[in-house]
Amino acid sequence: MIDEATFRRVSDKALESLKQSLISAEDDDAGFEFEDNNGVMNIIFENGSSKFVITPNTPIRQVWISAQSTSYKLEWAEATNAFTLTKTGEDLKTLTQRLLREHLNDPTITLP
Template sequence: MIDESTFRRESDRALESLKQSLITAGDESGVFEFEDNNGVMNIIFEDGSPKFVVTPNTPIRQVWISAQATSYKLEFEEATTNFVLPKTGEALKPLTQRLLREHLKDATITLP
């Protein structure tokens, strides 16, 4: 397990990158909005469907995504310096993009 300061630095970096991508994609698509509330990221859908929540979990050094009634727990992978879902090997941004595409039924959603 990585130490707390490394986790905070890496999760801040990864979440800031995701945040910028979500803001851009939300503006382009017009079907969801991004909201940051004290480090808890919310993706709110215009159609009123349940939001996605992305948050760092410092005590266990994971980034969690709550989406589509499922919790995705990503772990830091030092070799790639990414947070990845162990089950699939997907990194944070590609996983979030896939979940958005599935939820919105729109394969054109892209997180730059």
């Protein structure tokens, strides 16, 4: 497990990168709004039926995504320098993009 200072540094960088990608996708009228509320990222869908929540969990050094009635817990992978879902090997941005595509039934959503 990485130390807390390293976790904070790499999670801040990863979440900021994801934030910029979500803002860019939101500007493309992708069917959702993005909000950052003191480090808790919310993706709110236009139909108001649901939202995704993305947050760092410092005590256990993971980034969590709550989406589609599921909790995804991503761990830091030194080999790829990314937070990764161990089960699928997807990094934070790739997983978020897939979840957005599935939820909105839109395969064209891209997180740059």
